[in-house]
Amino acid sequence: MSLVLLLGVTVLPLVFLKTYIIPYLRSPLKSLPGPFFAKFTNLWRLFSHYKQTHIETQQALHDKYGDAVRIGPNVVSIADPALVKTIYSTRGTFIKSEYYSVNDALQDGHLIPNIFSTRSNVYHARALKPMAKLYSFSSALELEPSMDVTLRTLFSQLETRFMDGANAGKTCDISEWFSFFTWDFLADVTFSERMGFLERGEDVGDMIETGEKVMRYFSVVGQIPTLDKLLGKNPHLPYKFADFSVTAGFCTQRFLERVQLPDEEKQTKKDFMASFMQAKREYPELVGDDEIIGILILNVLGGADTSSIILKAVLYHMLRNPLYHHTLVAELRASLPSPSPRTTPSPSPSSSSSSHHYPLPLSHAQTSTLPYLQACILETLRFHPVLGHVLERVVPSSGLTLSSGVVLPPGTIVGVNPWVMSRSTLVYGPDASTFRPGRWLRDEGVGETEEAHGERVARMKSADLAWGGGNRVCLGRPLAMVQVAKVVASLFAYYDLALEDPTQEWHLHKQWLVLPHKIRIKIARAPM
Numbered sequence: 001m002s003l004v005l006l007l008g009v010t011v012l013p014l015v016f017l018k019t020y021i022i023p024y025l026r027s028p029l030k031s032l033p034g035p036f037f038a039k040f041t042n043l044w045r046l047f048s049h050y051k052q053t054h055i056e057t058q059q060a061l062h063d064k065y066g067d068a069v070r071i072g073p074n075v076v077s078i079a080d081p082a083l084v085k086t087i088y089s090t091r092g093t094f095i096k097s098e099y100y101s102v103n104d105a106l107q108d109g110h111l112i113p114n115i116f117s118t119r120s121n122v123y124h125a126r127a128l129k130p131m132a133k134l135y136s137f138s139s140a141l142e143l144e145p146s147m148d149v150t151l152r153t154l155f156s157q158l159e160t161r162f163m164d165g166a167n168a169g170k171t172c173d174i175s176e177w178f179s180f181f182t183w184d185f186l187a188d189v190t191f192s193e194r195m196g197f198l199e200r201g202e203d204v205g206d207m208i209e210t211g212e213k214v215m216r217y218f219s220v221v222g223q224i225p226t227l228d229k230l231l232g233k234n235p236h237l238p239y240k241f242a243d244f245s246v247t248a249g250f251c252t253q254r255f256l257e258r259v260q261l262p263d264e265e266k267q268t269k270k271d272f273m274a275s276f277m278q279a280k281r282e283y284p285e286l287v288g289d290d291e292i293i294g295i296l297i298l299n300v301l302g303g304a305d306t307s308s309i310i311l312k313a314v315l316y317h318m319l320r321n322p323l324y325h326h327t328l329v330a331e332l333r334a335s336l337p338s339p340s341p342r343t344t345p346s347p348s349p350s351s352s353s354s355s356h357h358y359p360l361p362l363s364h365a366q367t368s369t370l371p372y373l374q375a376c377i378l379e380t381l382r383f384h385p386v387l388g389h390v391l392e393r394v395v396p397s398s399g400l401t402l403s404s405g406v407v408l409p410p411g412t413i414v415g416v417n418p419w420v421m422s423r424s425t426l427v428y429g430p431d432a433s434t435f436r437p438g439r440w441l442r443d444e445g446v447g448e449t450e451e452a453h454g455e456r457v458a459r460m461k462s463a464d465l466a467w468g469g470g471n472r473v474c475l476g477r478p479l480a481m482v483q484v485a486k487v488v489a490s491l492f493a494y495y496d497l498a499l500e501d502p503t504q505e506w507h508l509h510k511q512w513l514v515l516p517h518k519i520r521i522k523i524a525r526a527p528m
């Protein structure tokens with residue numbers, strides 16, 4: 001017998017035994033149900049994410065096994081609404097898992113975390129201290145004029161390209177245009193300069209497409225984060241994975257230009273960059289130029305695709321449900337003042353000499369009083385959460401007691417997939433798997449009291465992970481809520497929208513983000 005063969009038959013079984021069998025036999029998670037291979041290796045879930053079947057697979061596993069399913073040797077997916085507030089607590093006792101470190105940037109051989117990726121509560125609290133107030137609701141409202149300008153640019157582009165002259169009736173892939181809008185919008189509120197997506201009607205610098213590739217890498221490699229060191233963060237690897245360098249370069253350039261502006265001109269800017277620079281003056285020990293550039297990039301990357309997903313999902317679900325569509329349009333059009341803002345002369349966003357009258361977007365003051373609009377947005381956030389992954393956290397020293405009485409030991413990775421939780425019949429009732437905006441409204445048909453309605457909505461919100469949770473909840477939520485409501489309200493109020501082919505389903509790219517593509521619509525000015 002050759003030496004190689006001898007080594008093969010003796011060493012390999014030992015390695016197999018040590019790597020897979022002994023950890024399996026000794027695991028404190030042994031009693032938990034789950035797929036057979038997931039008990040031995042994370043490759044099982046890596047492939048599930050690679051095939052983009054992770055959402056359906058996790059939903060089916062929870063249907064079969066209940067609230068706690070072992071989806072990796074040390075990973076447990078949870079679907080128990082009673083544990084949401086424990087895992088995602090405001091004190092942050094369950095820290096983010098190593099999965100998030102794939103999002104750190106590699107600079108000169110060092111890993112640089114950001115507010116989203118950091119696993120340290122100390123780092124997070126320090127980074128957030130000077131920034132938190134800039135993301136408040138009142139700060140979001142200060143940005144409303146800027147939202148209006150970008151929104152009217154969207155209207156002008158849609159009218160010119162799909163409604164006017166020879167272009168009337170042309171099919172519009174609104175999923176692309178919502179991406180162009182949100183990327184330009186985030187750039188505008190961040191550094192008072194759009195990136196040119198809307199005016200050019202294209203993915204400038206392939207930033208959107210590259211972003212999707214980076215998210216796919218994060219989705220798959222994140223299941224075995226040590227792989228990242230061998231792949232994306234390996235400087236010796238000849239192959240280069242997609243990264244955010246074009247977007248990062250764009251943001252850095254805007255920062256360098258701002259620094260060089262004369263002080264009087266700097267003071268005229270009302271955007272996130274101006275606020276970040278003010279934070280640097282107030283907290284010089286916490287905010288330096290690197291921190292500012294980091295949060296500029298995060299603002300665009302964290303806000304653009306997420307907001308566009310919700311816009312696409314609201315529009316798609318409305319257009320596929322004629323009853324909901326008509327109810328929304330009726331509420332919106334009844335709320336418009338007379339004469340309609342379209343007949344009121346108003347300059348085009350790009351040229352004051354234009355003969356076009358682009359409608360004035362509905363204001364936050366208007367949209368916040370429209371219950372059906374708000375219900376449609378809440379239902380979309382529930383039914384189509386932007387994140388399709390388990391939001392992984394690490395069990396702290398206290399352990400985690402499941403409803404079955406099983407205690408998960410410290411160090412176990414646990415988490416809830418928002419898509420799984422959003423289909424919980426315990427929380428949302430027997431029709432949890434149906435898109436129904438009315439669930440957020442008081443059910444007068446069955447005589448539901450104000451109080452009972454309040455309690456029901458509170459129960460639904462307590463399990464809601466559309467914005468994440470606890471100390472790591474989405475920073476951009478107020479801004480996104482104001483923006484999404486204005487866009488949806490204005491589009492449905494001023495335009496007649498219909499799917500080109502109502503039998504045609506959209507394409508969903510299921511990764512970390514669940515990204516809709518190919519929503520082909522016909523759009524025309526509504527008669528006013």
Ligand code: HEM
Nearest residue numbers: 115116302303306307310386466467468472474475476480
């Ligand atoms: C509809 C739009 C949006 C949705 C649904 C959304 C959703 C989320 C979710 C689910 C998380 C938690 C991620 C996790 O725990 O792993 C998150 C975090 C975050 N979001 Fe958003 N987001 C949206 C828009 C925005 C916008 C507009 C911004 C910036 C202006 C933003 C900035 C952030 C940041 C900085 C974090 C990290 C927070 C932390 O870890 O402390 N998001 N978002």
